[in-house]
Amino acid sequence: PGAEGQAEFSRAGIGGFFQERPMLKNPFLEDALLQGYLRRHLPSEAVYSDLHVFGERLVREVDGWGRECEVTPPRLVTYDPWGCRVDRIVTSPAWQRMKDLSAQEGLVAIGYERSYGEWSRVYQMCKLYLYSPSSGLYTCPLAMTDGAAKVIQSLGVSWPVADAFSRLTSRDPEHFWTSGQWMTERRGGSDVGNGTETVALPQSDGTYRLSGFKWFTSATDADMTLTLARVTDVDGQTTSGSRGLSMFYAAVRDEQGMVQGIEVQRLKDKLGTRQMPTAELLLDGLPAHRLSEEGRGVACIANMLTVSRIHNSVSAVAGMRRVLQLARDYATRRSAFGKLLRDHPLHMQTLARMEVETRGAFLLVMEVCRLIGREETGHASQLETHLLRLLTPVAKLYTGKQAIAVISEGLESFGGQGYIEDTGLPAMLRDAQVLSIWEGTTNVLSLDVLRCVSRSSGLVLQAYFTHTQSLLAAASLPSLSVAVRSVDSALSGLREFLQAAALKPPGFMELAARDLAYSLARIYMGALLIDHASWEGASQSDAYAALRWCEQDLCAVVSKAAIGSYNMKTPPLDAALVYE
Numbered sequence: 357p358g359a360e361g362q363a364e365f366s367r368a369g370i371g372g373f374f375q376e377r378p379m380l381k382n383p384f385l386e387d388a389l390l391q392g393y394l395r396r397h398l399p400s401e402a403v404y405s406d407l408h409v410f411g412e413r414l415v416r417e418v419d420g421w422g423r424e425c426e427v428t429p430p431r432l433v434t435y436d437p438w439g440c441r442v443d444r445i446v447t448s449p450a451w452q453r454m455k456d457l458s459a460q461e462g463l464v465a466i467g468y469e470r471s472y473g474e475w476s477r478v479y480q481m482c483k484l485y486l487y488s489p490s491s492g493l494y495t496c497p498l499a500m501t502d503g504a505a506k507v508i509q510s511l512g513v514s515w516p517v518a519d520a521f522s523r524l525t526s527r528d529p530e531h532f533w534t535s536g537q538w539m540t541e542r543r544g545g546s547d548v549g550n551g552t553e554t555v556a557l558p559q560s561d562g563t564y565r566l567s568g569f570k571w572f573t574s575a576t577d578a579d580m581t582l583t584l585a586r587v588t589d590v591d592g593q594t595t596s597g598s599r600g601l602s603m604f605y606a607a608v609r610d611e612q613g614m615v616q617g618i619e620v621q622r623l624k625d626k627l628g629t630r631q632m633p634t635a636e637l638l639l640d641g642l643p644a645h646r647l648s649e650e651g652r653g654v655a656c657i658a659n660m661l662t663v664s665r666i667h668n669s670v671s672a673v674a675g676m677r678r679v680l681q682l683a684r685d686y687a688t689r690r691s692a693f694g695k696l697l698r699d700h701p702l703h704m705q706t707l708a709r710m711e712v713e714t715r716g717a718f719l720l721v722m723e724v725c726r727l728i729g730r731e732e733t734g735h736a737s738q739l740e741t742h743l744l745r746l747l748t749p750v751a752k753l754y755t756g757k758q759a760i761a762v763i764s765e766g767l768e769s770f771g772g773q774g775y776i777e778d779t780g781l782p783a784m785l786r787d788a789q790v791l792s793i794w795e796g797t798t799n800v801l802s803l804d805v806l807r808c809v810s811r812s813s814g815l816v817l818q819a820y821f822t823h824t825q826s827l828l829a830a831a832s833l834p835s836l837s838v839a840v841r842s843v844d845s846a847l848s849g850l851r852e853f854l855q856a857a858a859l860k861p862p863g864f865m866e867l868a869a870r871d872l873a874y875s876l877a878r879i880y881m882g883a884l885l886i887d888h889a890s891w892e893g894a895s896q897s898d899a900y901a902a903l904r905w906c907e908q909d910l911c912a913v914v915s916k917a918a919i920g921s922y923n924m925k926t927p928p929l930d931a932a933l934v935y936e
């Protein structure tokens with residue numbers, strides 16, 4: 357400054373240092389546990405190569421499209437320039453590319469082609485796990501599409517949905533369709549049985565016309581949907597409650613691509629998932645076909661819930677994995693107090709704890725995928741069918757919460773940059789927040805766990821105990837014995853808790869439901885980590901992860917019961933505390 361001839365005020369120098377950004381590398385090659393899991397269970401050169409190549413594609417092009425979806429959110433065009441009502445949802449070109457890619461890569465199709473028999477679901481879900489954090493939330497329509505295909509297949513693929521099934525499971529982008537899942541109405545998304553006001557008016561040709569208001573409909577650019585409504589009788593009356601609900605199939609658009617019998621009221625203004633349209637829909641005589649028996653709508657759509665809850669769990673663990681991959685890369689590029697972050701033991705401890713969470717979640721989610729694959733190919737034993745029923749809500753509710761916590765911690769590992777919008781990091785946290793809400797909230801799924809226990813007369817729990825014990829029995833590494841003892845003792849505690857609970861007044865288990873579900877998750881994850889670490893190809897880190905996982909309180913339901921948390925005196929005290 358002040359050099360002769362220079363203006364008194366000149367542009368300030370901004371310094372020469374620029375922080376290197378965290379780099380996304382091939383997420384398949386970066387994932388030791390994923391590779392180990394596949395080497396152990398699905399050692400196929402073709403699968404390895406497909407995931408490797410797909411991982412490259414994600415880094416090279418798809419991740420950028422995902423970002424494009426985020427910064428070019430969908431918008432609703434209600435009228436055309438000449439005043440005609442069009443209700444067109446305009447999505448970004450990147451969103452459309454995601455649809456084509458999903459078909460080409462077989463992201464739904466793999467689960468139905470079954471080229472790898474009972475392991476086809478694991479293969480499909482591994483691919484979705486790699487894709488999810490780069491997908492611009494396209495995994496949401498894929499989840500519902502997969503769920504719809506599952507429902508149609510379970511009912512028997514015939515008219516009027518045979519064409520739809522072939523489209524949902526197609527690899528041809530021109531032919532490929534996505535599906536919606538319209539359940540939630542203004543009175544309730546959890547309590548669908550009491551919340552559904554939509555009515556279905558029978559037509560003389562056997563079809564129906566649906567009228568009602570769907571309060572949340574995601575990826576509403578879908579081609580078709582499955583939805584719930586109450587059939588009216590000749591007097592225009594309907595049956596109330598869940599027993600009055602039937603499940604319907606409807607094509608969303610006509611040949612010209614215009615919505616038919618639908619008014620899009622508005623798009624939701626959301627915390628996250630902004631890449632994807634979520635609309636409020638007025639159904640105004642939507643033509644539809646009833647697929648379920650009358651009154652069996654909830655039971656029939658439950659297959660869709662199972663599949664989309666599994667997708668939710670896959671997305672949860674994928675989000676955790678992605679933030680970790682970026683965080684560990686950043687730790688090799690960022691210095692503080694004279695050394696790289698990776699050389700600060702406390703920073704490494706923080707990332708290691710996130711890694712342990714992610715590994716436990718990954719193994720639990722893959723276990724559910726393995727089970728559904730066995731069920732769909734006719735290989736599942738009765739025990740495995742029970743396990744699938746129990747572990748689906750357990751995995752969804754537990755990993756949804758884990759993802760929010762781990763990704764939040766992950767953002768902090770970038771310091772202030774983790775809070776800066778155009779790094780792309782905050783969107784990860786915003787998108788994670790929904791994972792514990794849609795597809796059943798944590799509490800509602802905890803109650804679903806109780807439902808499946810009671811409807812099976814306890815057989816699902818028996819299956820759980822038997823299988824967890826068998827995983828422990830096969831673990832022979834002396835270095836794992838502390839972990840085995842922890843899981844074993846947590847299992848005994850759980851068993852005693854359940855025996856005692858049987859004698860408690862009604863209401864006790866409802867208060868214990870969330871802690872019970874968490875306990876089931878933690879114990880099972882412990883057993884899976886031990887099992888994986890006992891495999892001959894496992895690494896030392898696999899064993900270390902198992903030991904670390906099992907250091908925590910695996911069975912919180914026991915300690916909480918001991919301090920009277922589920923005592924019938926607590927509900928009024930809780931309410932008084934909340935409303936003081």
Ligand code: UCC
Nearest residue numbers: 495496499539546548549598654655658668671794795796
């Ligand atoms: O949120 C949504 C889409 C978001 C986008 C998708 C993203 C996916 C992930 C992508 C990642 C990026 S769609 C809306 C989702 N809505 C829910 O999840 C609803 C939550 N509420 C429940 O789950 C409730 O528990 C209800 C609605 C199922 C409760 O209904 P009911 O009718 O009161 O329950 P009932 O009477 O107990 O069950 C009726 C029948 C029974 O069969 P039967 O009569 O044969 O005994 C139950 O056993 O349904 C059966 N059932 C089930 N079966 C109920 N739940 C299940 C289940 N989970 N599995 C099997």
Ligand code: FAD
Nearest residue numbers: 537538539540544545546572573574794795796797799800
């Ligand atoms: P409520 O049922 O009102 O729940 C409010 C609170 O009460 C929750 O914390 C819940 O856990 C708790 N609660 C409820 N019942 C109980 C109980 N018995 N015991 C203890 N606690 C209880 N729905 C669709 O059908 N299709 C979609 O495509 C779709 N997309 C969505 C997209 C986004 C971004 C979001 C946020 C939601 C979407 N939903 C969709 C709706 C979603 O599934 C519901 O919001 C969810 O199931 C919860 O229902 P609700 O909003 O009515 O909450």
